[in-house]
Amino acid sequence: MPWTKIYSDKTEFEEAAKASSVPLRGITYAEALREAQAQLLRDDERVFIFGEGIDDPGGVFGSTLGLHTEFGDERVFDTPLAENALTGIAAGAATAGMRPILVHMRIDFMPLTMDPILNHAAKWHYMFGGAVHVPMVIRSIVGRGWGSAAQHSQNIHALFAHIPGLKVVMPATPYDAKGLLMSASADGNPVIFIEHRWLYGHTGHVPEEPYTVPLGKGVVRREGSDVTIVAISHMAAEATKAARSLAEEGIECEIIDPRTLRPLDTELIISSVKKTGRLVVADTGWQYGGIGAEITTRLVEDAFGALKAPVERINIPDCPTPASPVLEAAYYPGVTEIENAVKRVIAG
Amino acid sequence: MTSKLSKETLLGLYSTMLKIRLFEEKIVELYPEQEMKCPVHLYIGQEAIAAGVCANLTKTDYIVSNHRCHGHAIAKGADIKALMAEFYGKAAGCSKGKGGSMHVVDVERGMLGTSAIVGGGIPMGVGSALASSIRKDGFVTVIFLGDGASEEGVFYESMNFAALKNLPVVFICENNGYATNSPQHARHATCDISGMANAYKIPGRCIDGNDVEAVYATAKEAIGLAREGGGPSLIEAVTYRWKGHVGPEADHLKGCRPEVELTDWMEKCPVKRFDDRLVNEGVSDKAGLIEIGAVIAEEIEEAVRFSKAAPYPLAEDLLTEVYFKGE
Numbered sequence: 208m209p210w211t212k213i214y215s216d217k218t219e220f221e222e223a224a225k226a227s228s229v230p231l232r233g234i235t236y237a238e239a240l241r242e243a244q245a246q247l248l249r250d251d252e253r254v255f256i257f258g259e260g261i262d263d264p265g266g267v268f269g270s271t272l273g274l275h276t277e278f279g280d281e282r283v284f285d286t287p288l289a290e291n292a293l294t295g296i297a298a299g300a301a302t303a304g305m306r307p308i309l310v311h312m313r314i315d316f317m318p319l320t321m322d323p324i325l326n327h328a329a330k331w332h333y334m335f336g337g338a339v340h341v342p343m344v345i346r347s348i349v350g351r352g353w354g355s356a357a358q359h360s361q362n363i364h365a366l367f368a369h370i371p372g373l374k375v376v377m378p379a380t381p382y383d384a385k386g387l388l389m390s391a392s393a394d395g396n397p398v399i400f401i402e403h404r405w406l407y408g409h410t411g412h413v414p415e416e417p418y419t420v421p422l423g424k425g426v427v428r429r430e431g432s433d434v435t436i437v438a439i440s441h442m443a444a445e446a447t448k449a450a451r452s453l454a455e456e457g458i459e460c461e462i463i464d465p466r467t468l469r470p471l472d473t474e475l476i477i478s479s480v481k482k483t484g485r486l487v488v489a490d491t492g493w494q495y496g497g498i499g500a501e502i503t504t505r506l507v508e509d510a511f512g513a514l515k516a517p518v519e520r521i522n523i524p525d526c527p528t529p530a531s532p533v534l535e536a537a538y539y540p541g542v543t544e545i546e547n548a549v550k551r552v553i554a555g
Numbered sequence: 556m557t558s559k560l561s562k563e564t565l566l567g568l569y570s571t572m573l574k575i576r577l578f579e580e581k582i583v584e585l586y587p588e589q590e591m592k593c594p595v596h597l598y599i600g601q602e603a604i605a606a607g608v609c610a611n612l613t614k615t616d617y618i619v620s621n622h623r624c625h626g627h628a629i630a631k632g633a634d635i636k637a638l639m640a641e642f643y644g645k646a647a648g649c650s651k652g653k654g655g656s657m658h659v660v661d662v663e664r665g666m667l668g669t670s671a672i673v674g675g676g677i678p679m680g681v682g683s684a685l686a687s688s689i690r691k692d693g694f695v696t697v698i699f700l701g702d703g704a705s706e707e708g709v710f711y712e713s714m715n716f717a718a719l720k721n722l723p724v725v726f727i728c729e730n731n732g733y734a735t736n737s738p739q740h741a742r743h744a745t746c747d748i749s750g751m752a753n754a755y756k757i758p759g760r761c762i763d764g765n766d767v768e769a770v771y772a773t774a775k776e777a778i779g780l781a782r783e784g785g786g787p788s789l790i791e792a793v794t795y796r797w798k799g800h801v802g803p804e805a806d807h808l809k810g811c812r813p814e815v816e817l818t819d820w821m822e823k824c825p826v827k828r829f830d831d832r833l834v835n836e837g838v839s840d841k842a843g844l845i846e847i848g849a850v851i852a853e854e855i856e857e858a859v860r861f862s863k864a865a866p867y868p869l870a871e872d873l874l875t876e877v878y879f880k881g882e
Contacts, residue, residue, distance in 0.1 A: 299682020336651025
């Protein structure tokens with residue numbers, strides 16, 4: 208189906224659009240994010256969007272471009288460099304009935320927001336016996352490459368996924384970027400919405416009218432019978448390429464994109480592994496205490512007998528991100544690492 | 556000086572202060588029973604601030620409190636049965652027993668939840684003021700913070716944002732001189748909290764926090780300014796906490812501060828001072844004030860009876876309300 212498909216580049220999408228019996232509308236991940244926010248601002252007066260530099264000419268890599276002129280600077284505005292207060296302000300406005308979308312352009316600055324997120328937003332509904340809730344979205348972006356190094360290219364989604372009361376979303380396609388953001392804004396809980404900078408230029412089918420993709424529901428990106436690859440965020444695109452070349456060698460991979468890490472669609476993952484008997488988790492983050500550990504444990508707890516081979520986890524190495532191109536190349540796993548992991552689990 | 560305030564306002568201020576005092580004293584009395592199984596941060600000595608400020612607010616104005624929240628909640632009109640039941644961990648508590656004494660909520664009266672992380676509530680109050688500013692609903696948010704919270708970075712981030720956006724918010728810093736056991740001079744390079752307002756070019760005033768009429772008048776001006784679109788203010792109200800940072804004992808008994816300091820401040824008791832003044836000025840006779848106290852005392856007794864008799868939450872409620880599931 209066009210809305211679950213990952214196209215490796217624009218040309219591939221255009222060819223698919225030509226061959227499709229239904230019309231496909233190709234826009235990028237960045238454009239899809241912008242469209243979702245424009246429609247939210249248009250349709251819900253409680254929505255406002257703020258963050259450092261969101262009205263500048265770059266417009267958060269295009270994802271907020273021109274929204275301030277379209278909707279006014281009372282609802283779309285630049286802010287001081289004050290991540291801690293801004294996040295508490297978003298939580299306070301949400302508790303008072305608004306639906307803020309706060310943009311922390313680089314996730315590396317989000318450790319400065321841990322008090323309002325962990326101690327406040329995540330606990331507010333529970334701590335007051337359900338009397339209040341916190342309908343807020345924090346958009347943040349994971350970078351990668353070009354010597355961005357240890358404080359500008361981290362993957363800390365597992366930190367947030369650890370916290371009850373939060374939802375954690377990581378869209379991998381333009382379709383999901385829009386649909387999940389619409390759901391996140393309407394959800395009523397604090398949602399950490401983590402985008403990947405390397406997906407911003409990806410093109411895919413995105414309907415123009417507003418639609419939602421449910422939080423907590425994964426998707427089968429590719430069906431296969433030999434091995435299940437649970438691939439997160441940018442790794443879903445990498446896994447798609449790996450699966451293609453593995454198919455040429457006769458290995459059929461099933462790719463599951465969980466889309467949200469909390470809540471996690473455990474059922475979808477387990478039913479796939481029950482079919483294939485093998486699991487590779489391709490994560491963009493660290494391994495230690497990571498989302499791959501959670502997925503694997505759930506599988507072992509609920510479907511131990513389904514496994515025909517040990518689980519493989521693909522992660523970035525257990526160190527901060529280096530700057531030098533040589534070290535950086537050694538740091539990031541991709542298609543090759545996924546292929547090798549799949550071959551190892553096939554070999555058992 | 557004869558007060559310019561109406562008899563009704565004066566007796567309202569008195570009644571609120573006395574209600575807070577008697578409520579807290581009841582906790583001191585009952586706490587040793589160990590039926591109230593949560594830490595309590597008592598407000599005795601600071602009553603004039605909550606009473607003087609909240610008398611200027613409408614029911615739907617927002618207030619943000621902190622771990623020492625009982626007085627603010629009572630001054631904003633919270634149901635003391637729901638408060639007391641919360642302290643007893645009962646399902647009828649304002650937070651259904653999930654919050655305890657530091658996490659008070661009363662949405663109808665503009666308390667959208669109380670943080671026990673020092674300074675943590677400050678930006679949330681700026682957030683509710685931002686909501687009011689965007690919606691143009693005319694509400695004001697008052698944020699109560701302590702002198703300890705004035706040291707947190709988020710206080711400055713929040714004041715800057717509030718001033719930048721000209722938000723309808725008033726920061727009330729209750730300077731009781733101590734953060735737990737650390738005196739202000741050990742923590743502050745300049746003991747001038749209200750002076751911090753100068754950095755943001757917003758009004759900053761330092762007042763006697765034990766003079767309820769001074770608090771009332773200063774808060775009236777600041778709240779009025781905020782409501783009319785004049786932006787935020789900072790008020791530092793100097794006061795003294797009679798009890799420990801936490802619990803019903805006085806700090807000098809633990810050697811945390813000199814006893815003479817407490818006895819000096821007890822001479823400046825905000826309730827006693829106002830009581831004397833109302834009698835001396837002929838606003839009420841002594842018997843009238845005693846009658847007010849008797850009615851409040853009975854209301855508190857009723858809250859205690861209610862709370863002790865109320866059922867606990869069910870163990871099955873442990874995992875409810877982790878996530879909001881829709882209206």
